[in-house]
Amino acid sequence: MTAQEAVLLPPELIRTADGVDLALRRVGPEDGVPVVLTHGTFSNHRSCLGLANYLGSQGFACWVFDWRGHGDSGRNDFLHSFDDVAEQDVPAILDAVSQRTGQTALHWVGHSGGGLIVSMWAARNPELAQRRLRSLVLIGSQATAAGASPRHWLAIQAFDWMLRWRRIAPSRAKSVGPEAESARLMRQWCQWNFRRRFDSLEGFDYLAGLGGVELPVLGVAGSGDTFIAPVAGCEALVNAFGGAQAKLELFGLATGAREDYSHNRLLLSRNASAEVWPRIGQWLAQH
Numbered sequence: 001m002t003a004q005e006a007v008l009l010p011p012e013l014i015r016t017a018d019g020v021d022l023a024l025r026r027v028g029p030e031d032g033v034p035v036v037l038t039h040g041t042f043s044n045h046r047s048c049l050g051l052a053n054y055l056g057s058q059g060f061a062c063w064v065f066d067w068r069g070h071g072d073s074g075r076n077d078f079l080h081s082f083d084d085v086a087e088q089d090v091p092a093i094l095d096a097v098s099q100r101t102g103q104t105a106l107h108w109v110g111h112s113g114g115g116l117i118v119s120m121w122a123a124r125n126p127e128l129a130q131r132r133l134r135s136l137v138l139i140g141s142q143a144t145a146a147g148a149s150p151r152h153w154l155a156i157q158a159f160d161w162m163l164r165w166r167r168i169a170p171s172r173a174k175s176v177g178p179e180a181e182s183a184r185l186m187r188q189w190c191q192w193n194f195r196r197r198f199d200s201l202e203g204f205d206y207l208a209g210l211g212g213v214e215l216p217v218l219g220v221a222g223s224g225d226t227f228i229a230p231v232a233g234c235e236a237l238v239n240a241f242g243g244a245q246a247k248l249e250l251f252g253l254a255t256g257a258r259e260d261y262s263h264n265r266l267l268l269s270r271n272a273s274a275e276v277w278p279r280i281g282q283w284l285a286q287h
Helices: 003-007 045-057 082-101 113-124 126-132 150-163 183-195 206-212 231-240 270-286
Strands: 012-015 021-027 034-038 061-065 106-111 133-139 217-222 246-251
Touching (some): 021 045, 021 082, 034 045, 034 113, 045 061, 045 106, 045 270, 061 082, 082 106, 082 183, 106 113, 113 126, 113 231, 126 133, 133 231, 133 270, 150 183, 206 231, 217 270, 231 246
Parallel strands (some): 034 061, 034 106, 106 133
Antiparallel strands (some): 021 061
16 A cells, blocks of 8 residues: 555544544554654645655654644634643644554654644643654744745734634635634634743743753745745744754755745655655754
8 A cells, every 4th residue: 555545544533632533544544753744724634645645665663643623624613822722732743643653752743733732831841752753854834934024924814813713713715825714723723823922821932941952953935925924024033942952944946945845845846856755854854
């Protein structure tokens, strides 16, 4: 059975501590080094399948999951925040994969919000994170630098205002992504970028908390990603980690890449499969 055929099988459902079922699938050899992959907002596991299949071909056992409210996971009435996903979904998946592989420490590869949720969990649990995570790869993940231009700032303001009276953030006929999103979660992201402060709803400072987390971290940014994950925000997140093993790599024409990568094309493009995916595979193999 190929990796692509395997992901078409029904997912295994993992129950979180607060009672939400998360869909989890394995891609790649059963005995490979385990790597958790997850998507960002307005998306689902399918956005990670190309990268998962590539890493699987390199011998990694990739575990791809949907957050609550996405893909084949429970919807939970779309009442969740980013904090809920970080505090509930991340540890549930880490525990499930460790139980199935017999390995305590795992790699984590997250696109956009998928990198934010594991960073948030690590910031609150620094000692545990250093035992449970081999390394992190954060692809287009940031929380403090969107809306740098007046046009982008007004767009985020308008989006935040619209969400005040909604429970669900629509995907705008799939122009944003294939999934709807929790309005509470998206308003949290908007507020982070307005205030240039990455904190929980009760005020916990995630960037400050990451100072106690010493892990190998690879941040991946695209020079063409000027709205959702500008380089400055990706750099701020990577630099918040403690120790000397965190680095940011920029993919753009000026750095010798094939294109100035936008937010989605960092993960989902033919060029990414030729130069971004191999770099991620190299990083995982080194750590």
